[in-house]
Amino acid sequence: MEMASERSIRFSDIRGLFPEDQWDVGYLSKEQLKICAYSPIKAKAQEYGADYTNNIHFFSIVNSIVLVRHSPDSWDYTLYREAHEILVRSGLRDWLPIYTNFKEAAILAGLGVRAKNSLVYSYRFGFDMKICVVGFFDEIVDPPVPERVELGYWEMCDGCSDCRLACPVGAIHNEKEPFWLDSSKCDDFIGFGDHPRIPSIKKFWHKYVHPEVPQEEVDRMKSCMDLERQLSFDANGYTLDPQTGVLKDGKPVPVPFCRECQVQPRCSKWNGEYPYDAE
Ligand code: SF4
Numbered sequence: 001m002e003m004a005s006e007r008s009i010r011f012s013d014i015r016g017l018f019p020e021d022q023w024d025v026g027y028l029s030k031e032q033l034k035i036c037a038y039s040p041i042k043a044k045a046q047e048y049g050a051d052y053t054n055n056i057h058f059f060s061i062v063n064s065i066v067l068v069r070h071s072p073d074s075w076d077y078t079l080y081r082e083a084h085e086i087l088v089r090s091g092l093r094d095w096l097p098i099y100t101n102f103k104e105a106a107i108l109a110g111l112g113v114r115a116k117n118s119l120v121y122s123y124r125f126g127f128d129m130k131i132c133v134v135g136f137f138d139e140i141v142d143p144p145v146p147e148r149v150e151l152g153y154w155e156m157c158d159g160c161s162d163c164r165l166a167c168p169v170g171a172i173h174n175e176k177e178p179f180w181l182d183s184s185k186c187d188d189f190i191g192f193g194d195h196p197r198i199p200s201i202k203k204f205w206h207k208y209v210h211p212e213v214p215q216e217e218v219d220r221m222k223s224c225m226d227l228e229r230q231l232s233f234d235a236n237g238y239t240l241d242p243q244t245g246v247l248k249d250g251k252p253v254p255v256p257f258c259r260e261c262q263v264q265p266r267c268s269k270w271n272g273e274y275p276y277d278a279e
């Protein structure tokens with residue numbers, strides 16, 4: 001086993017900080033972090049940490065860990081804060097949160113595989129998870145050798161169209177390659193959907209934050225182009241934290257929205273019936 005020097009840290013020491021029932025932890029070399037940084041993302045959201053996206057020159061390329069946090073709630077990015085607090089408590093030095101292409105990071109670290117719904121399927125938590133990356137300036141020694149790193153699509157998706165058929169707005173295009181997701185259709189539905197069963201951010205906002213807004217006006221709200229102007233979380237104790245999501249009296253609260261493409265029986269424990277009301 002390689003011995004840790006003053007300027008190095010054992011992967012197992014970092015791994016031990018994160019309870020296994022809630023976290024999966026992988027490793028990225030400097031070169032792998034570069035690959036993530038050079039893999040464009042479609043849009044920045046819930047940005048947290050040094051920005052390693054959509055550029056070619058970065059502050060410093062370091063070896064990193066990839067953290068996959070179990071999280072069944074739709075809009076819950078408290079993992080950033082949790083990971084930060086765990087690392088601060090540990091006394092480890094010289095690390096920084098990194099915002100990069102998290103899907104690529106999880107795949108290269110061997111923690112998950114790309115699925116035909118456009119998401120990454122975590123080997124430990126399925127689709128019920130969120131991902132973040134933390135860089136270390138010291139060398140991480142004894143990094144794990146992933147059991148498998150799958151760069152193609154998940155074999156479970158072969159011959160399956162369930163997520164495409166379940167999408168209420170036809171945003172998933174996976175009947176023939178190139179597979180792609182119409183992200184604006186998806187985002188508009190997540191933000192402003194009026195489906196009788198599937199919740200949206202707009203419905204939550206109207207029910208809890210601004211119930212005084214007339215229903216006719218709410219019905220006219222359809223597009224994410226106006227999300228921030230139209231759906232302000234600024235009343236009844238609600239605020240919006242751009243990193244972690246919606247807060248009520250300063251504490252994160254889940255906001256349910258569409259997960260139809262992640263809860264199909266073939267690849268999810270939810271058996272096609274996600275309990276939105278429980279969020
Ligand atoms: S429903 Fe699940 S298994 Fe089927 S294609 Fe979609 S992600 Fe893959």
Ligand code: SF4
Nearest residue numbers: 167186189258260261
């Ligand atoms: S989250 Fe909903 S709207 Fe978006 S792709 Fe999945 S099923 Fe379609």
